[in-house]
Amino acid sequence: MTYDLVVLGGGPGGFDAAVAAAGHGLKVALVEKGFLGGTCLNRGCIPTKLWLGATSAIDELHNQARMKVASGEVVVDFPALQARVTKHLAGTRKAMVMQLGKLGVELVEGMGRLAGQGTVEVETADGTRTLTSANVVIATGSKPIFFPGLEPDGECVLDSDMFLAMKTMPASLIVVGAGFIGLEMAQVAHRLGARVTVIDAMDRVAPLEDPEVSAALLTIFKRWKWDVLLDKRVSGVRTADGQGELTLDTGEKLAADIILVAVGRGPTTDGLGLETVGIATPMRRIEVDDRLRAAPGIHAVGDVNGIIQLAHAASHQGHYVAALVAGKTDAPYDSGPVPSVLYGAPEVMRVGRMESEVHLADEGCEVSRAPLAANPMAQAHAATQGFVKVIWAKGRVAGITAVGHDVSRLTTPATMIVRQGWTADDLHSIVFPHPSLDESLLAALQAGRTPVE
Amino acid sequence: MTYDLVVLGGGPGGFDAAVAAAGHGLKVALVEKGFLGGTCLNRGCIPTKLWLGATSAIDELHNQARMKVASGEVVVDFPALQARVTKHLAGTRKAMVMQLGKLGVELVEGMGRLAGQGTVEVETADGTRTLTSANVVIATGSKPIFFPGLEPDGECVLDSDMFLAMKTMPASLIVVGAGFIGLEMAQVAHRLGARVTVIDAMDRVAPLEDPEVSAALLTIFKRWKWDVLLDKRVSGVRTADGQGELTLDTGEKLAADIILVAVGRGPTTDGLGLETVGIATPMRRIEVDDRLRAAPGIHAVGDVNGIIQLAHAASHQGHYVAALVAGKTDAPYDSGPVPSVLYGAPEVMRVGRMESEVHLADEGCEVSRAPLAANPMAQAHAATQGFVKVIWAKGRVAGITAVGHDVSRLTTPATMIVRQGWTADDLHSIVFPHPSLDESLLAALQAGRTPVE
Numbered sequence: 001m002t003y004d005l006v007v008l009g010g011g012p013g014g015f016d017a018a019v020a021a022a023g024h025g026l027k028v029a030l031v032e033k034g035f036l037g038g039t040c041l042n043r044g045c046i047p048t049k050l051w052l053g054a055t056s057a058i059d060e061l062h063n064q065a066r067m068k069v070a071s072g073e074v075v076v077d078f079p080a081l082q083a084r085v086t087k088h089l090a091g092t093r094k095a096m097v098m099q100l101g102k103l104g105v106e107l108v109e110g111m112g113r114l115a116g117q118g119t120v121e122v123e124t125a126d127g128t129r130t131l132t133s134a135n136v137v138i139a140t141g142s143k144p145i146f147f148p149g150l151e152p153d154g155e156c157v158l159d160s161d162m163f164l165a166m167k168t169m170p171a172s173l174i175v176v177g178a179g180f181i182g183l184e185m186a187q188v189a190h191r192l193g194a195r196v197t198v199i200d201a202m203d204r205v206a207p208l209e210d211p212e213v214s215a216a217l218l219t220i221f222k223r224w225k226w227d228v229l230l231d232k233r234v235s236g237v238r239t240a241d242g243q244g245e246l247t248l249d250t251g252e253k254l255a256a257d258i259i260l261v262a263v264g265r266g267p268t269t270d271g272l273g274l275e276t277v278g279i280a281t282p283m284r285r286i287e288v289d290d291r292l293r294a295a296p297g298i299h300a301v302g303d304v305n306g307i308i309q310l311a312h313a314a315s316h317q318g319h320y321v322a323a324l325v326a327g328k329t330d331a332p333y334d335s336g337p338v339p340s341v342l343y344g345a346p347e348v349m350r351v352g353r354m355e356s357e358v359h360l361a362d363e364g365c366e367v368s369r370a371p372l373a374a375n376p377m378a379q380a381h382a383a384t385q386g387f388v389k390v391i392w393a394k395g396r397v398a399g400i401t402a403v404g405h406d407v408s409r410l411t412t413p414a415t416m417i418v419r420q421g422w423t424a425d426d427l428h429s430i431v432f433p434h435p436s437l438d439e440s441l442l443a444a445l446q447a448g449r450t451p452v453e
Numbered sequence: 454m455t456y457d458l459v460v461l462g463g464g465p466g467g468f469d470a471a472v473a474a475a476g477h478g479l480k481v482a483l484v485e486k487g488f489l490g491g492t493c494l495n496r497g498c499i500p501t502k503l504w505l506g507a508t509s510a511i512d513e514l515h516n517q518a519r520m521k522v523a524s525g526e527v528v529v530d531f532p533a534l535q536a537r538v539t540k541h542l543a544g545t546r547k548a549m550v551m552q553l554g555k556l557g558v559e560l561v562e563g564m565g566r567l568a569g570q571g572t573v574e575v576e577t578a579d580g581t582r583t584l585t586s587a588n589v590v591i592a593t594g595s596k597p598i599f600f601p602g603l604e605p606d607g608e609c610v611l612d613s614d615m616f617l618a619m620k621t622m623p624a625s626l627i628v629v630g631a632g633f634i635g636l637e638m639a640q641v642a643h644r645l646g647a648r649v650t651v652i653d654a655m656d657r658v659a660p661l662e663d664p665e666v667s668a669a670l671l672t673i674f675k676r677w678k679w680d681v682l683l684d685k686r687v688s689g690v691r692t693a694d695g696q697g698e699l700t701l702d703t704g705e706k707l708a709a710d711i712i713l714v715a716v717g718r719g720p721t722t723d724g725l726g727l728e729t730v731g732i733a734t735p736m737r738r739i740e741v742d743d744r745l746r747a748a749p750g751i752h753a754v755g756d757v758n759g760i761i762q763l764a765h766a767a768s769h770q771g772h773y774v775a776a777l778v779a780g781k782t783d784a785p786y787d788s789g790p791v792p793s794v795l796y797g798a799p800e801v802m803r804v805g806r807m808e809s810e811v812h813l814a815d816e817g818c819e820v821s822r823a824p825l826a827a828n829p830m831a832q833a834h835a836a837t838q839g840f841v842k843v844i845w846a847k848g849r850v851a852g853i854t855a856v857g858h859d860v861s862r863l864t865t866p867a868t869m870i871v872r873q874g875w876t877a878d879d880l881h882s883i884v885f886p887h888p889s890l891d892e893s894l895l896a897a898l899q900a901g902r903t904p905v906e
Contacts, residue, residue: 064507067533072528074524315887374548376541413866413869
């Protein structure tokens with residue numbers, strides 16, 4: 001069969017590319033070897049959000065109880081929650097299949113690989129199918145990576161996929177890797193009563209964030225009685241006597257019911273036949289040009305191109321490539337600032353430039369900030385730790401980050417403000433609602449500025 | 454004493470006008486007869502948000518329990534909550550006093566009234582003080598209004614001020630008036646176990662909102678087993694035998710522990726000496742021109758000018774008048790779209806034009822919408838009722854409203870989008886975070902449009 005576009009991978013990037021291309025009138029096939037929705041829907045963002053949502057009453061109660069305003073107990077039935085997650089994911093996938101059908105996108109189930117330019121071979125349940133197409137989009141995503149000795153065994157040492165599929169929540173948990181994935185899962189385990197230990201080789205949690213954000217998170221985690229071990233190297237993890245056993249490079253050993261290894265994810269490029277079209281992956285990722293092109297007629301979007309590992313970045317790239325292939329645009333790809341969010345309580349949001357970036361001081365950048373403690377909504381939820389911080393470059397907003405209760409709600413307005421490069425004068429153009437946590441963003445934008453050092 | 458500016462009233466409008474004027478270098482006096490912070494802080498938005506925050510675990514638990522994912526009980530200690538509210542308000546007022554002191558604004562405690570142009574007399578505890586100033590800002594706010602027969606008696610018939618000062622939450626509550634004030638308070642009473650009845654003379658709840666929003670709210674209230682009586686006229690309320698007794702104009706009687714009368718608020722203009730400067734108030738409110746001027750040298754901001762009864766509108770007007778008096782601007786006042794928010798669960802947000810406005814169909818306006826049911830964050834909180842609706846005028850976004858769980862977070866981005874009059878093309882300029890409730894706004898913006906009928 002011949003198509004205008006064949007997409008390899010049905011995660012956020014691939015699915016949205018296929019849907020958008022069909023919307024532009026192209027004849028499209030979408031090849032998926034596993035579940036539509038990819039990691040984000042099936043083994044990532046969505047299940048963790050359902051976990052966080054289902055346990056949010058526990059966190060809210062805890063905060064009010066600390067103020068002696070509320071008491072009681074919230075018990076989450078973890079198997080029931082997992083059943084609800086499973087049902088939600090199946091329902092979402094079903095809706096996605098219907099959407100493809102409605103748009104005339106052919107869903108080809110099986111492992112696809114390139115077989116020379118313009119040809120994709122798919123191993124389906126009914127044998128090999130050959131699809132020809134002038135354009136191919138590779139959107140095969142990423143998978144957890146492991147350093148030697150840190151491989152999951154599926155018993156007491158789990159990766160994030162296995163962790164999300166657990167039937168019971170452990171009473172004790174060691175998380176190796178203090179990035180967003182590990183921290184969201186640790187938060188849920190904590191709410192459900194697990195004793196939590198977090199280990200990272202870096203000297204702070206959430207090491208990609210502003211150091212002050214890391215410090216604020218650490219303060220909260222310590223109040224929760226987490227053991228947070230920083231600057232520690234793990235030499236091995238294994239299951240021994242029905243428990244997870246972790247060995248540091250100092251020889252010290254730690255044990256917990258479950259060890260979650262969440263040290264990062266890497267592009268999925270194996271078995272894609274990239275060599276048949278001359279794409280090499282010395283850095284594992286598929287390198288792309290300014291139009292997300294990896295080779296003539298071949299684009300790569302999402303985690304697999306290594307630009308940024310976020311579902312909404314993949315979707316945005318997918319929409320762009322669909323427009324490009326359909327001839328609706330020929331401009332280079334420009335995402336603008338891509339926000340990132342840690343969900344839960346506290347939350348973290350970041351968009352644009354950060355104070356910790358090199359050269360910022362040389363450029364005469366400035367920083368302004370506001371604490372959440374002064375905000376009535378943070379007070380109402382008895383969760384006043386945290387702050388909003390703004391980076392200014394040449395008098396314009398260049399970056400915003402925040403940590404604290406519900407700060408994810410600042411993400412979209414912050415992205416708009418950074419994208420548009422607001423000056424101090426632009427702030428007066430918008431009436432912020434009162435009371436709202438959003439006013440902490442306004443307060444940070446209006447606060448006195450100091451030079452970045 | 455002579456000042457550059459004397460402000461009557463220390464609520465959001467007056468306080469912000471005073472602070473902003475001092476920031477512009479003016480010599481300012483702020484006259485307040487009661488508590489700094491006005492209705493919003495002391496008897497309005499802030500106490501209700503503290504109530505809603507303190508009880509949010511109850512709502513979250515309820516939703517998850519309905520899904521059979523969680524069980525348990527959250528008990529809020531209402532006297533402890535009231536003590537926390539009292540402490541928070543006192544702390545906030547103290548911080549406001551310190552801010553005034555730091556900026557050199559003189560706080561004059563007492564009832565102020567105009568005594569001819571440029572003169573304000575204040576009845577203080579130490580006698581009458583006369584302040585002279587070329588400029589006066591009237592920011593005396595509003596107070597609850599009552600129709601004959603609906604006056605509160607402070608026993609079982611309360612206005613919103615009295616309701617917020619209660620020592621215990623009643624077991625049964627009748628709310629007269631289904632506007633935002635009554636609905637937020639009714640929600641808290643419901644969470645704390647009260648049997649709730651809501652009565653309105655209009656044919657729908659939240660009658661200022663889009664009719665579809667009213668319908669969505671009604672569905673949720675009915676699921677909560679509220680008695681919602683619409684199109685009903687109340688002829689009288691009174692305390693009888695230690696209970697609140699309400700009589701409809703049909704003669705039918707209803708009883709509850711407490712009756713809350715929340716039928717609206719009117720400008721506070723009595724005793725201000727307006728006649729000494731030639732300001733008449735035939736419509737009760739102080740009418741202002743396009744620079745918020747009521748008479749030479751006299752401006753009115755906030756509820757008292759009757760433009761819009763919202764704290765953030767008052768603040769924005771206060772900032773404007775301060776800049777005007779300081780000579781920093783001479784442009785007419787332009788607030789842009791002013792958003793309104795109902796907090797709680799569900800929430801309502803609205804900004805800009807509404808589908809129900811007259812003439813919209815004549816102008817060829819269009820509407821697009823998205824349900825919350827498809828959003829994973831709404832799913833995570835098991836609260837999927839609701840929608841986002843967008844009004845388009847001449848291809849640009851002219852209004853946005855939403856109802857449902859956590860939709861208040863759409864307010865600030867929606868205000869920015871309406872203010873800037875986005876077209877469909879502008880949507881691609883911003884990467885929305887995934888997953889987020891914000892994506893329901895994006896979905897509504899991208900959905901197919903139909904003409905307003």
